[in-house]
Amino acid sequence: MGHRGAKAYVAENTMESIQEALRFNVDGIEIDVHECASGELVVFHDFTLDRMTNGTGEIGKHTLKELKALKVNEHYQIPILAEVMNLIDKTCLLNIELKGKHTAAKTCEIIDRYVKEKGWRYTDFIVSSFQHHELEDVYKLNKNIPLAVLTKANVAEAIEFAETIDAKIIHPNFALLTRENVNFAQQQGYKVNTWTVNDEETIARMKSYGVDGIISDYPDRI
Ligand code: G3P
Numbered sequence: 148m149g150h151r152g153a154k155a156y157v158a159e160n161t162m163e164s165i166q167e168a169l170r171f172n173v174d175g176i177e178i179d180v181h182e183c184a185s186g187e188l189v190v191f192h193d194f195t196l197d198r199m200t201n202g203t204g205e206i207g208k209h210t211l212k213e214l215k216a217l218k219v220n221e222h223y224q225i226p227i228l229a230e231v232m233n234l235i236d237k238t239c240l241l242n243i244e245l246k247g248k249h250t251a252a253k254t255c256e257i258i259d260r261y262v263k264e265k266g267w268r269y270t271d272f273i274v275s276s277f278q279h280h281e282l283e284d285v286y287k288l289n290k291n292i293p294l295a296v297l298t299k300a301n302v303a304e305a306i307e308f309a310e311t312i313d314a315k316i317i318h319p320n321f322a323l324l325t326r327e328n329v330n331f332a333q334q335q336g337y338k339v340n341t342w343t344v345n346d347e348e349t350i351a352r353m354k355s356y357g358v359d360g361i362i363s364d365y366p367d368r369i
């Protein structure tokens with residue numbers, strides 16, 4: 148899966164980066180979402196605008212109009228989730244990471260709309276988050292949406308929480324993984340998608356552990 152599109156090649160979480168990932172024939176694309184001040188879900192990683200744009204301050208405090216006026220890496224625009232979904236248009240799986248708070252309900256709404264009106268299936272999505280509260284909200288709102296528990300701390304803890312929301316997927320950082328814990332998770336019925344795996348040696352090691360998915364800035368290397 149392409150991480151934030153194809154982050155190594157084009158500015159992360161932009162339409163152009165996602166287009167680049169699609170050109171690599173990825174099986175999936177991972178993106179991050181926040182809610183902006185006017186209520187739309189915007190595709191952006193950081194909580195602040197400073198690193199990636201010519202703006203400053205918290206993304207959640209800016210309206211979509213303000214955000215659209217900014218440049219990402221001097222060239223690109225911040226997309227809304229619907230724009231990204233229209234671009235992908237069911238050609239690969241879409242992993243929506245709920246990065247910002249209060250993103251669960253609107254994400255459920257749009258997924259539901261695209262399933263009911265645009266021919267997507269729930270299985271075309273994975274909704275992931277480090278924030279347990281957001282995942283719990285999705286679980287309460289729609290039990291059909293595949294959930295993944297993100298962790299950079301502990302595989303066993305991720306599984307423990309996954310059980311409570313009927314998530315079937317865990318997304319651990321690659322540095323947490325061993326052949327044994329990947330096996331263990333899979334024996335318990337979980338799929339293991341790991342991130343962010345960029346160098347050839349680590350990609351080969353993750354493959355040798357039999358992970359189900361690899362999220363990479365260089366999806367062409369997978
Ligand atoms: O979803 C995997 C990975 O993207 C989580 O970390 O900081 O890159 O959003 P981060």
Ligand code: CA
Nearest residue numbers: 177178179244
């Ligand atoms: Ca992410």
